[in-house]
Amino acid sequence: MSSLIQKRSSLLPQTLTLRRQFVTRLFSPSFSETQTCNSSSSNRKHPIHGSGYDFLRKHFTGSSLISVGNSKLSSGSDLGLLNSIHFRLFSSQVAVEPSTSDGLTVEGIIANQWPILEESESDWKSHASAIAQSIHLIKKRLQWKKLLFRLELLSSQLDKPDLWDDPVRAGRISREHGSLIGKMKEVKAFEQELLEHIEMIKLSREESDADLESESFKALIEMRRSAKEKELEALLSGDNDIYSCFIEVQAGAGGTESMDWASMVMKMYKMWAQRRGYGVTVVDEMPGEMAGIKRATIKVDGEYAFGYAKAEVGVHRLVRISPFDSAKRRHTSFAAVAVIPILGDASAHVQINESDLRIERMRAGGAGGQHVNTTESAVRITHIPTGVTASCQNERSQHQNKASAMAVLQARLDQLEMARQAQMNAQHTQSLTEISWGNQIRTYVLHPYRMVKDLRTNYEVSDPDSVLEGDIDSFILSFLSAALDKDEADM
CATH class of the missing domain: 1.20.58.410 (Release factor)
Incomplete structure (x- = not known):
């Protein structure tokens, strides 16, 4: 030595x-x-x-x-x-x-x-x-x-x-x-x-x-x-990539079929977040009449949660033999996904005036229980100037539901402001401008063959079960890489 x-x-x-x-x-x-x-x-x-x-x-x-x-x-x-x-x-x-x-x-x-x-x-x-x-x-x-x-x-x-x-x-x-x-x-x-x-x-x-x-x-x-x-x-070098986020899933047209598909998509994101060690909290959930969900929002806590999840923004399409069709016909269902960053910098938040809010209290829906359906604990908050709403019914008290709903409302207003500024600067980003029904990003086929294909990158896998169980990192990384390559080519 x-x-x-x-x-x-x-x-x-x-x-x-x-x-x-x-x-x-x-x-x-x-x-x-x-x-x-x-x-x-x-x-x-x-x-x-x-x-x-x-x-x-x-x-x-x-x-x-x-x-x-x-x-x-x-x-x-x-x-x-x-x-x-x-x-x-x-x-x-x-x-x-x-x-x-x-x-x-x-x-x-x-x-x-x-x-x-x-x-x-x-x-x-x-x-x-x-x-x-x-x-x-x-x-x-x-x-x-x-x-x-x-x-x-x-x-x-x-x-x-x-x-x-x-x-x-x-x-x-x-x-x-x-x-x-x-x-x-x-x-x-x-x-x-x-x-x-x-x-x-x-x-x-x-x-x-x-x-x-x-x-x-x-x-x-x-x-x-x-x-x-x-x-x-x-x-993950975007301004907001490092933050936690809300993931929202909403069923498209198609009744029970789409509501069941929306619940499958939400389950996929919960399992994905848990795989990555993120904390997952259900903020709001509106169940369907027969099965599935009409819409739901979860909070995903962890570093770079938004950076990864922003790749999932858009419309997800499912093709399968319907379990709700007695004739066993093939159906196509749609679910829309939105991802909203939870900004850590307080100075970046949109200021919300209490006078601009309409707060409605109601009895919570869902499976019920000793407390959930007996008091008006659910809260829906509307931001009157913009019409943006947020609701929460999963917490045990009205105070907790209001706090959660306010957090979602704040994130939505922040995102709306970011989208407005992006439009003013002619700098449209995937995570802010593709939350619309006209932007189908991925197709999940369970019949007559089995495949999941991302239409933006052409990346595909032949094991849809693993994807629906939360194994979506390969799709996310493929999209993020392709998006950066495109930006480089446009420079």
Whole structure:
């Protein structure tokens, strides 16, 4: 072990030189290798370690001031200037593509077209090529150029001296700015890590250090595995993807047939959510006269619930021999699915005035029980200006039903506002504009053959039973990938 440490120490100066070159490129020319930090207690010279932003953050506390050129930063509204400096530092980092000492870059790895072999193969170039391809795909899915453009726009807003006159808006801009930079820094760090491991493999071979080469090789394999997870995360890069959501299912025309189909679809989503470890709560349910449901709403709690479930928005079609038809004829049924994000940012919610609400109380329907049907515990709330309604009857008390109905109403109004803004900006998204009866997305055939086919992507499986039991991730990922590819082609 001691010999390994000594060998690493002999390689350290070269590694530090590479890191120093990378860090030097991170800073704009206006920054020297030291900055003066003027605090209430003393004036000291501080060497810059890590990113310039980390240095500024470290000393940006209380009454401290930081001298940056001719500007001084203090607490409060100067946070915008600090964020702007962060963006300029980060832009400098993104503009210069990181490379190894011999000039190899991620794009260079892709251009070399090193063959990608199985993970079990002991070829470091194969692993490096697979990781580089993943990084390229992640950038494509994140729409890298659009992110940079958006960062520039947010940075210019943060530069405005009157930004913090509206703290709510300023906070929202600052949070989005930080979130975007966080996403991009994570990708750049992953890219840099790949190049550092390649550098260490080359250096270890020059020094005939088998232990260090083995360690770096294992690190490449781990990176290759984690790259697949990052590819999936990049699919869920929408503004609201991370939030929980409501899933609503409504039966189409067709009477009992469609109501039974609607209940099957809702059961499918409950099982899907449980498979993913999400919490599921029934918010509202209106049973059919003979079977099934007329409509139902569930709340799905968990990270990225909306990001995944938004792929299910639209009309779902079933073809089968009807269990309600004595003649055993084939029937076609329809059910519509809507997915609404539950926004976590309170400042993004539509403000609801109590005077704009009409609240109706009634006896709950359903299977009954000692309490459910004996009191007026069910609640329906109507937002008078828009006509949007929400109801809940599954809780034990009127107060709980009202709270649940208000949560659904809030989410629907938020979605309505997002759709209005999207229309104004001519930016129509699948999750907001395809909630209509004219957009059939998937067909489930149980007779005369067995198949489930997504009409948007042409992805299909021959086991409808597994799909109806909640195994729909393959359809979701296929759609999300296709949607991103389409966006890329339209750019």
